[in-house]
Amino acid sequence: MRRIIITTESGADLPPEIADKYTVHVIPMHVIMDGKDYLDGTLPVADIYSFYERTKKIPSTTATNIHEYEQFFKEIQAKYPECVIIHIGYTSKASSSFQNAIIATEELNNIYLIDALNVTGGLAAIVMYALDLLEKEPAIAPEIIVDKIKHIVPNSRLAFIPGSLEFLRAGGRVSNLAYLGGALLKIKPCIELKDGKLVSTKKYRGKMSVVTEKLLQEYFHQYNIDKGQLYLIYSIGLDEKIKRNLTDIAKDNGFKNIKWIQAGAMISTHAGPGGFGVAGIERA
Secondary structure, X not given: OOOEEEEEEHHHOOOHHHHHHHOOEEXXXXXXXXXXXXXXXXXXXXXXXXXXXXXXXXXXXXXXOHHXXXXXXXXXXXXXXXXXXXXXXXXXXXXXXXXXXXXXXXXXXXEEEEEOOOXXXXXXXXXXXXHHHHHHOOOXXXXXXXXXXXXXXXXXXXXXXXXXXXXXXXXXXXXXXXXXXXXXXXXXXXEEEEOOEEEEEEXXXXXXXXXXXXXXXXXXXXXXXXXXXXXXXXXXXXXXXXXXXXXXXXXXXXXXXXXXXXXXXXXXXXXXXXXXXXXXXXXX
């Protein structure tokens, strides 16, 4: 039986304990700050917020490059000869990372690449789906599991509310006028993944305690999410009372396996502190 190894990028925000438990290999993306290039995961997210407070600028983020992918896959193959690698990648619509992975593997064998068309918890949900399949059926053929993963990619649903319009403005994602209007009216946009792209779909008004609850309730109403897994995403700074309330709401809606995921640098750089998101797989 050939060993199947799942890989992904740091932008999945896959909790380290899960990566360790299932031997998921995670390749880092990059954060550029103060003229220095940091591998995502080596830089505390709190440093990003400190950098913004000091400079009123947000760091830039860059994709994993071709050479890094090539070395990453070759090292796995050297350690596990005859293995099959299934790489579930960060959406190609928001980063060149997936395209770089394609180029890096042109002359490598036994590697399947899947564009998850998602980020953070939405990407993590697909990775966890793949790991669950492997756990239930260890002898599954690589072609079959790849087809199953590709089939559910369009059903991964992610929605989140940035914690700070300041970070969206600093990153050029909202104008100064929109920022001032939103700040005055306490308006918070809901960002969702649509065909792999980050799109503002709704606007909520009020305190974070109010809008997060409304987002979660509307998410459950809009999508028929598989009750087996639910991922709640937070960026540092989200009030613990809000987190407990959202957990209770999820339980009231029939979810038993609820996993909180801390947003890493890729999302936190743009969403700011105190953000909240939700992700899961919608049943067909």
